[in-house]
Structures are given as C-alpha cells and as structure tokens.
Amino acid sequence: MLKVNNITKKFGDLKAVDNLSFEVNEGEIFGLLGVNGAGKTTTFRIIMGLLEADEGNVTLNGKKIDYDITDSIGFLTEERSLLLKMTVFDQVLLYGILKGMEKDSIEEELDKWLERFNIKDYKHRKIKELSKGNQQKIQFITAIINNPKLLILDEPFTGLDPINVEMFMGVIREFKKKGSIIIFSSHFMEHVELFCEKLVILVKGQVVLGGRLSEIKKKYRKKNIIVHGDVEVDKLMKIDGVLEVNKVRNDIEIKIKDDNVVEDVFKYISKCKNITKFNVEEPSLNEIFVSKVGESFDK
Amino acid sequence: MRVLTNKLKYLIKISLNKKIKTKWFVIVNILLVLLVIGMVNLDTIISAFGGDFNEKTNVIVKDNTNEVYDLFKTNLGLSQNYLTDLENVNLSKSEETREKLIEDIDSKDVVIIINNDDTNTIKAEIISDQFVDTVLYQTLTSAINSSKITLSMSKSNIDPYELASINAPVDISRNILDETKEEEDEHKSFFMGIIFPSFILPFFMLIIFLVQMIGGEINEEKTTRSMEIIISNVSPKTHFFSKIIASNIFILLQVFILFIAGLIGILIRKYTAASSFSLGSEFDLSSIWNTLVSSGVSERLIYVIPITIILMFLSFLAYSLIAGILASMTTSIEDFQQVQTPIILICLFGYYLSMLAPTFEGSIFIKIVSYLPFISVLISPPLLLLGQIGLIDALIAIAILSGTIYLMLKYGMKIYKVGILNYSTTKIWGKMFKAIKD
Numbered sequence: 001m002l003k004v005n006n007i008t009k010k011f012g013d014l015k016a017v018d019n020l021s022f023e024v025n026e027g028e029i030f031g032l033l034g035v036n037g038a039g040k041t042t043t044f045r046i047i048m049g050l051l052e053a054d055e056g057n058v059t060l061n062g063k064k065i066d067y068d069i070t071d072s073i074g075f076l077t078e079e080r081s082l083l084l085k086m087t088v089f090d091q092v093l094l095y096g097i098l099k100g101m102e103k104d105s106i107e108e109e110l111d112k113w114l115e116r117f118n119i120k121d122y123k124h125r126k127i128k129e130l131s132k133g134n135q136q137k138i139q140f141i142t143a144i145i146n147n148p149k150l151l152i153l154d155e156p157f158t159g160l161d162p163i164n165v166e167m168f169m170g171v172i173r174e175f176k177k178k179g180s181i182i183i184f185s186s187h188f189m190e191h192v193e194l195f196c197e198k199l200v201i202l203v204k205g206q207v208v209l210g211g212r213l214s215e216i217k218k219k220y221r222k223k224n225i226i227v228h229g230d231v232e233v234d235k236l237m238k239i240d241g242v243l244e245v246n247k248v249r250n251d252i253e254i255k256i257k258d259d260n261v262v263e264d265v266f267k268y269i270s271k272c273k274n275i276t277k278f279n280v281e282e283p284s285l286n287e288i289f290v291s292k293v294g295e296s297f298d299k
Numbered sequence: 300m301r302v303l304t305n306k307l308k309y310l311i312k313i314s315l316n317k318k319i320k321t322k323w324f325v326i327v328n329i330l331l332v333l334l335v336i337g338m339v340n341l342d343t344i345i346s347a348f349g350g351d352f353n354e355k356t357n358v359i360v361k362d363n364t365n366e367v368y369d370l371f372k373t374n375l376g377l378s379q380n381y382l383t384d385l386e387n388v389n390l391s392k393s394e395e396t397r398e399k400l401i402e403d404i405d406s407k408d409v410v411i412i413i414n415n416d417d418t419n420t421i422k423a424e425i426i427s428d429q430f431v432d433t434v435l436y437q438t439l440t441s442a443i444n445s446s447k448i449t450l451s452m453s454k455s456n457i458d459p460y461e462l463a464s465i466n467a468p469v470d471i472s473r474n475i476l477d478e479t480k481e482e483e484d485e486h487k488s489f490f491m492g493i494i495f496p497s498f499i500l501p502f503f504m505l506i507i508f509l510v511q512m513i514g515g516e517i518n519e520e521k522t523t524r525s526m527e528i529i530i531s532n533v534s535p536k537t538h539f540f541s542k543i544i545a546s547n548i549f550i551l552l553q554v555f556i557l558f559i560a561g562l563i564g565i566l567i568r569k570y571t572a573a574s575s576f577s578l579g580s581e582f583d584l585s586s587i588w589n590t591l592v593s594s595g596v597s598e599r600l601i602y603v604i605p606i607t608i609i610l611m612f613l614s615f616l617a618y619s620l621i622a623g624i625l626a627s628m629t630t631s632i633e634d635f636q637q638v639q640t641p642i643i644l645i646c647l648f649g650y651y652l653s654m655l656a657p658t659f660e661g662s663i664f665i666k667i668v669s670y671l672p673f674i675s676v677l678i679s680p681p682l683l684l685l686g687q688i689g690l691i692d693a694l695i696a697i698a699i700l701s702g703t704i705y706l707m708l709k710y711g712m713k714i715y716k717v718g719i720l721n722y723s724t725t726k727i728w729g730k731m732f733k734a735i736k737d
Contacts, residue, residue, distance in 0.1 A: 048531045050720055070532050081524040085317070097309045098532035142528070 001025050002047070002150060002181050007056035009042055009205075016042040018205040019056070024198065026149075029172065029182045031192040031199035035293055039205040040185045041078060044154050047183070048075055060150055060181075071100040074148030078155045078185075080135055084128035088114075088138055091127055092145055099146040106145060113141045117167065132159040140168060144175065151175055153184035157191060169195060189286035201292055209292045217282050222291075224283055225254040225265055229275035239264050251277065306533050307541055314516065314545030319552075328553075332560040339564030343571050356435065357389045357408045361400060367413045367421055367446050368392050374445040375438065388435070404428050411439065421447050499677055501557055502611065503650045509550050509615060510622040510642055513542055514635040517626035517719070526719055535716040539627075543619045550615055599684060606693045607680040613700045614676035618642065620704065621673075624711040627718030628727045638727070642673075649674030653681060660687050670696045672703040710735045 002024045009017040017039040024030040032040050045051040047058050049065050058065055065073070082091055089110065096106035114120040117137045119130075127135060136159045143151065153172070157165045173195060176182055186192055192199060193213070200210035209216060222243070231252055233245045241261030246253045254265060262280055269275055283291075318324060337344060362368040372390060393400060393410075400410045409427045416422040423443050425436070452462055520526040529538055588597070621642055629635040649668075656665045656678050669678040669688055675696035682688040717734040 045527075045720075048527075050527060050531055067532070067534055073531070075528060075531050077524050077527050079524040081526075081528045083519065083523055083525050090313075094309070094313055095528055095532075098306055098529060100306070 001061060002030075002183065003059045003062075004043070004047065005056050005058070007043070007046055007053040007058065009039075009046060009051060009053050015205050017046065017053075017202075020200070020202070020205070020207060021056075022198070022200055022210065024181050024183055026179045026181055027176055028198060029176055029184070029196050031196035032183060032185045032202065033189075033192060033199055033289060034185075034202035037204075038202040040202060041154060042205075043202075044075075044152055044183075044185075047152060048073070071146065072149045074143040074146060074151040076139055076143040076153045076156055078158070080132075080139055082127050082135060082139055082142075085126060087124050087126055088130075089123050091138065092142055095142040096145050101146055109145050109147075110141065113144070116171075117141070117164075133161060133164060136160055137164070140171075144171065147178075148175075148180060150181045151183070153182070155185055155187065157186060157188060165191065189284065189289055193285040201289060203293055209288070213285070216288065217285075220283055220288050220291075222283055222287075223256050223259065223262070224281045224287075225256060225262065226277060226279040226281060227252045227254065227269055227275065228277035229269070230273045231269065231275075232272075235268060236265070239268060307537050310529075310533065310538065310541035311545045311548070314541060315549060317516070318512070318545075318549050328556055332556065332563070335557060335560035336564040336567060339561065340568050340571065343568065354407050355387050355389050356432075357391065357405065358411065358439065359391055359393045359400060359408060360411045360413065361393050361395065361397065363412070363414045364421055366450060370446040370449050371411075371413075371442055374442040374449070401426060409435075409439070411443070413443070420451055497561070498607070498680070499650065499653050501554075502677065503646060505550055505553060506614070506618050506646050507643060508553070509546055509618055510639055512549070513546050513619055513622040514626040514629070514639055515632055516542060516546075517623060518629060518632045518635055521630060521719065521722070530719060535719055536712060538719070539623055539712065539715050542623055543616070546619050547615050596684060596686075599686065602690055603680060603684045606683065606690075606697070607676075609697055610676040610679060610693075610700065613697065613704060614673065617672055617700060617704050617707065618646075620707040620711055624707065624714050624718070627715045628721060628731055630722050630724055634724060645673050646677075649677040653677040656682055657685055657687060666692065670699050672700040675700060713737065 004020060004022050007017055007020050008015065020039070020043060022030065032043060034040050042051065046053050047065065049067075049070065060069060060073075063069060083094075086094070089107075092110045093103065093106055096109075097103070101109075110123070111120065114123055117140075119134055119137060122130060122134060122138075127138060130138065136156075140156060143153065151172075156168055156172075160168065169191070172182060172184075176195075196213055198210075198212050199216070200207050202208070211219075226248075228251050233247075233252070236242055236245050236252075236254060239261070241257040241264065242254060243257060244255040246255075256262065256265065266278065269278055360368055360371060362371075375388075375390065395403075397412055400412075404410060404426065406429050409425060409431055412424040412426065414422055414424075421443075425431070425439065431439075449462070452465065457465075520529065533541075622639065625638045625642070626635050629638055652665075652668060652674065656662075656669070659665050665678070665682070666688060669675055669682055669692060679688065679693050679696045683690070683693050714731050714734045717730065717737075721730060723730075
C-alpha cells in the first residue's frame with residue numbers, strides 16, 4: 001500500500017503541497033487531479049524521493065521510499081524524459097539497467113512491448129527521429145519495463161491519438177489486474193472517470209475534493225436532466241431549484257440543485273409536446289472538477 | 300552494493316559511449332593525429348613540396364686587387380655561425396668584367412666587386428638582381444671588413460704569427476659566480492620552447508574541452524528531464540561520480556592519443572630527417588636530450604615527471620568537479636556558458652602566467668600563484684624543471700589542490716544534489732550558498 005501522510009512542501013513563501021494525505025492499495029488506480037501548478041508534479045517528486053517533504057512522509061508497504069526500493073517503481077514524467085540522440089534500444093536499456101535489470105530481460109521485455117505498441121521496427125532508430133506519439137510510447141515502455149509494483153504516471157496520454165490512449169489504458173488496466181499500485185494525473189477527466197476508483201482534486205496544493213469516485217458523485221448533489229422535445233426554456237428557468245438550462249445538440253440539458261427538483265421538472269415536462277427523452281444523469285467528473293476548482297479560486 | 304556498482308559502471312559506459320562512439324570523435328581525432336604528426340615534421344613536409352630554398356646562392360667575387368679573394372674566403376668561413384649555413388653558398392672567383400657579370404646575373408647570384416680605393420685600402424660593391432637574405436648580407440659585409448683589416452695589418456709589417464693570433468676567434472669562457480645558478484638557467488627559452496607546445500598548450504585546450512563537455516552533458520539530461528528518471532533510480536552522488544569518471548577517462552584517452560601522435564611524428568621524423576632540408580629550427584631528440592643532460596636538467600626529470608603527472612590528474616579532477624557543480628545549477632547550455640566564464644578566465648590567467656613566470660625568477664608573487672589550485676599545474680612543472688622552485692613548493696601545490704578537491708566533494712555534492720533538479724534560472728548563486736549551509 002502507498003501511504004502519503006500529511007505531506008507539506010514549501011518553495012520560499014509558496015506552499016506547493018499543503019498537508020496532503022491519501023492511500024492507494026494494490027490493484028487500485030488513483031487519480032491526482034488539478035489545474036497546472038496545483039502541486040501534482042511536486043507530489044510525484046516527493047513520492048519518488050526526488051524532493052524531500054518539509055513535513056509528513058511517504059511509505060510503500062510501510063517502508064520509506066529510498067534507493068533500495070526504487071527498482072520496483074515505474075515513473076513517467078510529464079515532459080518527455082528521453083535522451084533524443086539515443087536509439088530506442090539504448091534508451092530503454094539505460095533506464096532498465098538503472099532499475100537493476102539484466103540486459104537480456106530488458107531486451108526481451110522491450111521486444112514484447114514494441115510489438116504490442118506496433119513500433120517494433122523502431123528498435124534501433126534514434127528517438128529524435130520518432131513522432132511525438134511514438135516518443136510517448138517509448139517513454140511509457142521505459143516506465144513499465146521493470147513490471148513495477150508502483151506505477152506513477154504524470155500526464156501519460158499527452159500527444160496520443162484516441163486509439164493509442166485506448167491502448168495505454170488497456171495496459172494500465174493489466175497492471176491493475178496484476179496488483180500494481182497505479183497513481184496518475186491527467187487533464188482529461190473522461191480518462192480519469194473511465195478507470196479511477198479513487199482520486200483527489202488539488203487546488204494550490206490543498207485537497208478540495210477526495211475519496212472514491214462513486215462516493216464523490218453521490219455526495220455531489222447537483223444533477224442533470226436531459227430532455228428531448230418541445231419545451232420552453234423560460235418556463236423551465238422559473239421552476240425553483242433549476243440552476244441552468246442549456247441546449248446541447250438536439251437535447252435540452254437542465255442542471256438542478258438536487259434530487260428534490262426532479263419531480264417539479266417532470267411535472268412541467270409531462271405537459272409539453274413531442275417529449276421522447278427524459279433522463280436524470282449524474283454529473284460528469286469534468287463538471288465536478290470545474291465546479292470545485294472554480295469555487296476554490298473564487299475563495 | 301553490486302547492483303549500485305553495476306549502475307555506476309553502466310552510467311560511466313553510457314557517458315563514454317556518447318563521446319567516443321560518434322563519427323565526430325573519429326574525424327576530429329584523425330585530423331588531430333595528422334595535425335600533430337604534420338607539426339612535428341613541418342620542415343620535411345615543406346621541403347617535400349620543393350621550392351627555391353633548395354637552390355644555392357652563388358657568390359661571385361671579382362677581385363680587382365688580386366689580394367683579397369683568399370682572405371675573404373677565409374673570413375667568410377670564420378663568420379659562419381648557427382644562423383648561416385654556408386653549405387648553401389657557392390663561392391667562386393670571376394675574371395669577367397663588371398658589365399658582363401651584371402649582364403649574366405641570375406636571381407640567386409650575388410656579385411661582389413672589390414677594388415682598391417684612394418687610400419690604398421679596399422672598397423666593395425655588392426650587386427644582386429633580387430633582395431639578399433639579411434643574415435647572408437651581414438655575413439658577406441663582415442667578411443669583407445675583416446679582409447680589409449687583415450690586409451691593412453699585413454701591409455703594416457705586423458709579424459705573421461701575431462697577425463694569425465689577432466685574427467683567431469676569441470676564446471670565451473662562461474663563468475657564473477653565484478653557485479646556485481647554473482648554466483641551464485640561460486636555456487630558459489630553449490626549455491620553454493619544448494614545454495609550452497608539448498604540455499601547457501595541449502593541457503589548456505583539454506581543460507576547456509573538459510569543462511564544456513561536462514556542462515553540455517549535464518545540461519542535456521536536465522533539459523530533456525531524463526535527469527528526473529536517472530536521479531529517481533541512482534543517487535545524485537552516483538550520477539555525479541559517473542560524469543566525473545567518464546569525462547576524466549575521456550580526457551586521459553585524448554592525452555594518450557596526442558602522446559601517441561607525437562611519438563609517431565617523432566619516429567617519422569627520425570626516418571625521414573636524413574633527406575629533409577633544415578629550416579634552421581633544429582628539432583632533434585638526441586640534441587634535446589644532450590642539452591638536458593649537459594645542463595643538469597635531466598636529473599630533475601626523475602621527480603618533475605611524476606609531480607607533473609600527479610598535478611595533471613588532480614587538476615583534471617578539480618576542473619571536472621567545479622564544472623559539474625556549476626552545470627548542475629544551470630538549466631541550459633547558454634546559462635552554463637555564462638557560469639563557466641570564471642573557470643575559463645582562471646585557466647587563461649594560468650596559461651599566460653605560465654609563459655611569463657620563468658622570466659621573473661625569485662618573484663614572491665609567482666611562487667604564491669604556483670601554489671594556487673587550478674593554475675598550479677600550468678606554473679609549477681616548468682618552474683620546477685628550471686629549478687626556480689623546489690620540490691617542497693611543488694608538494695605544497697599538490698597538497699593545496701588535494702584540499703580543494705576534498706572541499707569541492709564535501710560541499711559541492713550538496714550543491715549538486717539541489718542543483719540537478721533545479722529548473723529555475725533566478726537566484727542561482729543564492730541557491731548554491733543555501734545548499735552549502737543546509
């Protein structure tokens with residue numbers, strides 16, 4: 001289990017991370033979310049031991065993370081941490097050996113992953129000759145080459161097309177099944193929503209929302225009603241508890257304060273003509289994120 | 300521990316491969332070897348292409364007095380010194396008229412017309428189609444003047460034995476009263492002529508190369524953020540040592556290549572020297588060695604060579620440490636080029652001082668700067684070879700340099716640990732001092 005205990009990190013007067021705590025068990029995927037400068041990368045660096053927390057500590061299975069256990073960790077940084085003049089093979093070999101692996105097993109694993117990502121012809125090509133997407137694949141391979149017990153992914157889907165995003169997500173799910181602890185950050189909330197069980201949202205280093213995704217959605221009382229038919233927006237807006245009415249493609253999206261408003265909206269809709277759709281939906285993570293981050297900035 | 304050693308070894312190997320397994324390393328070193336061999340054999344190369352220097356100068360004497368030619372010939376032989384090579388002069392007597400000689404004159408001919416003057420001595424005219432080499436002109440005029448004196452004295456009824464004694468070269472014996480001074484002190488320019496191109500200049504260039512190489516490599520890893528992956532797997536200390544060891548191995552390899560190139564050049568010279576034309580700058584190993592032995596300097600080589608090697612190793616280490624520490628605090632190669640300026644200036648100061656130092660024998664200032672780390676390697680060995688500083692002074696320089704390296708390792712490591720993950724370009728020096736305090 002990865003345990004982050006009340007970590008705080010200051011850079012001069014700026015608190016980059018403020019009293020952050022969370023736990024991630026084996027076989028869980030944890031999302032660390034936040035806008036740029038929220039403290040995500042600083043948190044990853046503290047977990048990796050690259051930065052020392054001013055307060056608090058981080059443990060993996062009860063042990064402080066140091067160079068004795070970093071061989072079992074995979075780390076993908078937000079920026080492409082590849083030496084562009086090297087060939088793919090030399091680069092992966094370097095990072096593999098730094099993980100304490102033997103040359104033969106590195107090559108075996110590399111061949112497997114290159115084939116899986118459809119880039120086996122690039123094994124001896126220089127990294128600078130590859131496209132951004134393929135460079136990202138190589139970086140991802142360097143992070144998973146040692147079959148890590150803890151996999152830290154900082155913006156893993158940057159520069160990837162939807163097909164490759166799906167491919168990456170498939171691999172991440174496989175590591176989850178194998179029991180790896182996975183912690184990652186992404187600006188794409190739909191990715192987080194698809195496979196994160198737990199998450200925290202950081203604003204200016206502080207947690208503004210955290211816990212299991214299902215519970216977060218449950219606690220977030222605002223709901224959306226999607227309607228298709230001839231409705232008058234003005235009349236909808238007059239219903240007590242209706243916050244916002246938007247036209248989304250051919251549908252009408254009605255944002256309501258909580259579940260109690262559903263009945264009043266339904267009463268009005270039932271009087272309207274040509275109604276073919278009436279769905280009460282939970283808000284998306286993106287909506288919750290924008291709402292929570294916006295509130296925090298307003299404060 | 301074994302895994303850690305493997306990681307260090309691999310980082311060194313990768314760092315070395317990046318420098319050696321490049322086409323530029325091969326190309327540059329081929330050019331360097333050719334250049335060194337060429338420089339050692341420059342005169343042979345020039346003579347191989349041929350040119351006017353192979354043609355002898357014809358000195359044609361028209362002696363209208365019928366008394367001077369033999370004297371002139373003798374005096375010309377006596378005037379020969381290390382600057383003139385009379386093997387390249389054909390001396391002959393002519394009975395042709397002045398007009399005929401001028402009509403037949405060639406570009407390499409010098410015609411000397413000698414006549415009696417009104418006071419019963421001689422006067423001479425030197426005629427040539429082109430400019431005459433200054434040294435040859437002075438030699439000819441000197442021989443004419445000597446001939447005039449000899450002729451005048453013989454006409455004054457001076458005894459022939461006395462005359463021979465007057466004309467004989469003066470026997471000069473060199474005697475220095477200060478027992479601490481030896482004759483080789485007067486060979487400073489000769490020794491510096493050997494030390495400067497063979498040691499100081501290559502060393503200075505290698506230092507500049509070393510500093511820029513370390514800075515470039517560390518900055519490449521920082522700018523690509525691969526530093527974060529590397530440092531998350533090996534300690535900054537291991538990473539730092541890998542860079543220092545790899546760079547020093549590389550530089551020593553360059554020293555070895557230069558040394559081998561020099562040896563090849565000397566061997567080629569040895570086997571081609573017989574047929575080559577000398578330009579006057581004699582470069583002969585046996586004559587250098589003879590000078591070293593006769594001057595007593597060869598005895599000092601027993602300790603000068605090991606001390607120079609120790610100073611060289613330690614200085615390479617010191618320069619690579621300071622370059623690594625400074626590079627860790629910068630975020631781009633442009634920043635590093637600015638930060639490295641003080642190192643280059645210090646090295647440049649040592650470089651110029653090493654040229655001047657032997658001329659200020661006994662200077663307290665020179666003695667003090669010969670102790671200073673980073674520049675002691677450029678100043679101490681030449682002074683030690685010339686006997687201007689003692690063995691104790693050189694050992695003090697080694698001790699101070701070793702102490703500096705220890706301090707750089709102790710405090711520099713703290714800076715390096717903070718610096719390699721620093722991506723801010725502001726308050727660099729402040730952060731360095733804060734890292735030392737922490």
